[in-house]
Amino acid sequence: MAEENINAWIITVGNEILIGRIVNTNAAWLGEKLTFLGFRVERVITVPDSLEDIEEEVGRGIARARIVITTGGLGPTYDDMTLEGVARAAGRRLVLNEKAYQMVKEFYARAGYELTKEREKMAMLPEGAEAIPNPVGAAPGSLLDLGDTIVISLPGVPAEMKAMFEQYVEPRLSEIAPHKAVVDCGFIVKGVPESGLAPWIKKASRLEDSIYLKSHPKGHETMGPVLEIRVLASGKSREEAMAKARRVLEYVAEKARGLGGETGEINCKGEGQANS
Template sequence: MRAYVITIGNEILKGRTINTNAAHIGRVLTYAGYDVIRMVVVPDEIDEIVWAFRDGLSRADLIVSTGGLGPTFDDKTVEALAKALNLELELNQEAFSMVKSKYDRLGVELTKERIKMAYMPKGAKPLPNPVGTAPGVYIEYAGKRILTLPGVPAEMEAILDEALPQLRVPGRYYYEESVVVRGIMESALAPVVNEVMRLNAGLVYVKSHPKGIEIDKPVVEVEVSASGSSEEEVRGRVKEAIRQLVSRAKSINPQCC
């Protein structure tokens, strides 16, 4: 199952905000059994957001977006989502109750900016926001699932946590382990990485992440990961590959790891 992550917001494009949301979602979905195949960041513009949802729908089984769900003029995600799906935008009664109850508690009136957060594409299901006000949006379309979340990290995380049990890919497990290799240049470790990949072709993925300075002070973190239908099996494959890697790296530099 393939997942696609969309981040909406000019502040990300301008580098004003680091996109920790995409990383969080990527992590959660990977461990939920998905292959995250693409992430995109688009501005607060309808046509760009529409493009992102359509690109996601053409490539993945699950699309998760963050940002653009609030009460301001540049919160355009649900409008764009409706357009991307050719669905009508309507006042969702369940979402309206959620939004209303939040403001009722404070005794403030429901202005059009507040009611805006209860509009959703026809057929969408609002997801309660335990932290903030704007509900998340869940919709199924052409066999694909779309989850639209707020951009505030605490709100995004809370709604995603709630939705996760339904999103998890049944019988699909991911496992990952890393080993830090010191005193071997990444270029010298490359043939070892290649060999371990060959020995476990299609079963594990090995990637080296240089953390030091290639020539003067080489430190390489090697990540080994696997996905499969048994938790025990993927863990076993990763551990065996790590063992192969460490034994070969030690033959280059016995103090490496």
């Protein structure tokens, strides 16, 4: 029987995220994927390109999470050091991985390039890790199963990260994912301040188990207020999750109309794992 509450940490490596040069869309994409697979995303942490910082946060993740996914820092440059940080955090050596070496060698051979020190570096994985093929770019990923925690390291380039996750990581995570369906449903309310609806949101949040209800202000609190009410609900099947979501949202919608609000249609996304 699979566990029902499995936590995941996402650790994104790179100064360019910290300084705001790029927006962390990788974390959002992975967060949604993990959520709909049934995992509970507990942290997203961005660290500098620094061995100590990577080691520290990956180490915390290993101590506390079932799944740790890192993005970034797998490339050929001097500041790509994620796998060394993962290895240290896991108490493993960083070694030349035979399969990763073949992948890197073939990648460059296809384009007529030699293997240099910088290219070979991309085949250095934590001892015992499995190389994840990169169908888009040069750097293989790494999957390190430590028993209590699986540490998965993917590149920071979004096209590479997404392809590797969908082709190799998602099928593996599905094997340990909780057997549940997850949906994310919501609707828009116009004309009610968030603070006016707050007591009903609180009551509604207790109507069902395994739901997370939240109001997102989209306009001004008092001058033409617009709120998005959304619930993340899980159940044994998609039908069950949907029924929970609908019951909670319909309760809030009724209260919102009672306060003079105008409510929109309920919309949903997400499929989750369950057969339904």
